[in-house]
Amino acid sequence: MARSGRPKPLSVAIVGSGPSGFYAAEALLRDGGVAIDLIERLPSPFGLVRGGVAPDHQSTKQVVRAFERTAEHRAVAYFGHVELGRDLTIDELRGLYDAVVLAVGAPADRPLGIDGEALPGVVGSAAFVGWYNGHPDFAALSPPLDGRRAVVIGNGNVALDVARVLVKSPAEMAVSDIAEDASAAIAASPLEEVVLLGRRGPLEARFSQKELREMGGLEAAEVALDPGQLPAAVPEELPERARRLAERNLAVLRGFRAVGGGTGKRRRVRFEFFARPLAVLGRTRVEALRWERTALVDGRLRGTGETGELSCGLVVPAIGYRSRRIPGVPFDAAHGRLRNREGRIGPGLYCVGWCRRGPSGVIGSSKQDGDQAAAAIRRECEAGPEASQNGKAGRRGLRRLLARRAVTWVDYPAWQAIDAAERAAAPAGAPRRKFVTVEDMLALLERPSGGGGA
Numbered sequence: 001m002a003r004s005g006r007p008k009p010l011s012v013a014i015v016g017s018g019p020s021g022f023y024a025a026e027a028l029l030r031d032g033g034v035a036i037d038l039i040e041r042l043p044s045p046f047g048l049v050r051g052g053v054a055p056d057h058q059s060t061k062q063v064v065r066a067f068e069r070t071a072e073h074r075a076v077a078y079f080g081h082v083e084l085g086r087d088l089t090i091d092e093l094r095g096l097y098d099a100v101v102l103a104v105g106a107p108a109d110r111p112l113g114i115d116g117e118a119l120p121g122v123v124g125s126a127a128f129v130g131w132y133n134g135h136p137d138f139a140a141l142s143p144p145l146d147g148r149r150a151v152v153i154g155n156g157n158v159a160l161d162v163a164r165v166l167v168k169s170p171a172e173m174a175v176s177d178i179a180e181d182a183s184a185a186i187a188a189s190p191l192e193e194v195v196l197l198g199r200r201g202p203l204e205a206r207f208s209q210k211e212l213r214e215m216g217g218l219e220a221a222e223v224a225l226d227p228g229q230l231p232a233a234v235p236e237e238l239p240e241r242a243r244r245l246a247e248r249n250l251a252v253l254r255g256f257r258a259v260g261g262g263t264g265k266r267r268r269v270r271f272e273f274f275a276r277p278l279a280v281l282g283r284t285r286v287e288a289l290r291w292e293r294t295a296l297v298d299g300r301l302r303g304t305g306e307t308g309e310l311s312c313g314l315v316v317p318a319i320g321y322r323s324r325r326i327p328g329v330p331f332d333a334a335h336g337r338l339r340n341r342e343g344r345i346g347p348g349l350y351c352v353g354w355c356r357r358g359p360s361g362v363i364g365s366s367k368q369d370g371d372q373a374a375a376a377i378r379r380e381c382e383a384g385p386e387a388s389q390n391g392k393a394g395r396r397g398l399r400r401l402l403a404r405r406a407v408t409w410v411d412y413p414a415w416q417a418i419d420a421a422e423r424a425a426a427p428a429g430a431p432r433r434k435f436v437t438v439e440d441m442l443a444l445l446e447r448p449s450g451g452g453g454a
């Protein structure tokens with residue numbers, strides 16, 4: 001449906017090209033009459049689908065096919081390697097566009113809040129996952145993999161991802177797009193055990209059944225736990241859906257071996273429930289993790305006073321994420337996300353995805369945010385004072401601003417060239433060999449501006 005009564009399309013800047021940015025673009029395109037500029041700090045699009053979703057879960061990454069179609073739409077332009085806060089300000093964007101949608105995610109690790117957390121060898125899951133996924137921010141991370149044990153703190157799917165990637169064999173990872181350096185470092189490591197430490201019990205863990213089941217089928221690693229930590233049954237009083245999920249997960253966990261036995265596999269993953277981290281120990285780097293046994297009393301978590309130490313060389317907290325502050329945008333420090341009311345931050349300014357809701361949900365969970373933002377933009381821009389002005393410079397203005405600042409950007413054809421080069425360089429069986437630095441991506445392009453810059 002074409003928009004009526006407007007001499008030119010509604011101009012919208014979407015900042016961030018992860019799932020939520022693309023879902024917002026899709027929703028806006030549905031009603032037409034819109035010009036969308038996707039602004040992304042990296043040359044590469046797709047956010048955590050490229051840099052978070054595990055490299056051995058290629059089928060999950062297929063969602064980018066739909067995002068690619070959106071990016072190729074004639075009403076959409078991609079401005080990669082342009083960062084809000086570094087290359088331009090929120091006020092400048094709001095001056096250029098009828099509406100601005102922030103889709104910047106939640107890229108920072110939530111702190112553990114315990115002593116020793118700053119020691120070298122404590123590597124948050126955002127950084128660790130970014131490293132093995134070839135995210136340019138973490139190309140030089142070089143996490144210490146010289147120890148025999150690593151501890152992953154958290155009982156969600158990200159913790160499972162980290163543990164699985166650490167123990168899979170090179171043959172298992174050969175069909176993934178894991179960063180080359182990470183793959184080599186993990187393969188060469190003397191690592192024997194990854195402990196998955198959870199404060200609560202198996203019933204409270206937020207593993208999805210599919211990911212949990214996958215742990216039992218690893219070629220080079222066994223999975224072990226203390227059967228005494230598994231409850232005999234799931235409490236009747238749990239809501240139906242939660243009860244079914246807990247029952248299924250419990251059935252999977254019962255299938256894992258008891259700690260102590262062995263199958264002769266090179267590595268193992270050990271689930272340690274009811275243990276909360278107390279302190280990271282070490283003089284100049286991580287040497288051990290001190291933990292305390294917990295119990296759930298009337299649904300509340302209590303320390304029991306019983307403590308233990310796990311010697312380890314690497315601690316990966318996987319306990320959640322926070323958004324980063326953007327100068328000029330209100331921030332909800334308590335929840336680590338942008339301050340908003342149902343996705344609206346202020347006149348003409350919206351947010352979607354993890355920076356709106358916090359770091360929970362799967363890729364598709366951001367669809368609804370996009371629909372709501374698109375509907376609100378239509379309502380507000382067509383009814384409000386902005387509609388009558390209709391004088392915003394939009395894409396032309398952005399190009400002029402970037403050119404004035406000598407900011408070169410990567411447009412969509414330039415990204416496609418990078419994508420093609422990665423695919424062409426793929427080792428046998430793998431989907432691609434990733435560029436892990438921005439410099440390498442830009443060097444590939446004949447013209448660093450991707451044909452669209454200053």
Ligand SMILES: Cc1cc2nc3c(=O)[nH]c(=O)nc-3n(C[C@H](O)[C@H](O)[C@H](O)COP(=O)(O)OP(=O)(O)OC[C@H]3O[C@@H](n4cnc5c(N)ncnc54)[C@H](O)[C@@H]3O)c2cc1C
Binds near residue numbers: 039057082161354
């Ligand atoms: C380790 C991990 C594994 C996951 N695995 C799965 C899975 O298997 N299946 C599943 O369904 N979900 C999975 N998820 C969840 C899924 O990735 C998220 O739900 C989804 O990516 C959130 O989308 P988003 O657009 O809000 O944020 P993101 O995907 O983080 O996208 C944000 C984008 O904004 C860009 N950006 C940030 N700041 C700026 C700035 N200032 N200027 C310009 N650009 C900026 C970033 O570079 C990024 O591209 C996983 C998440 C993690 C962390």
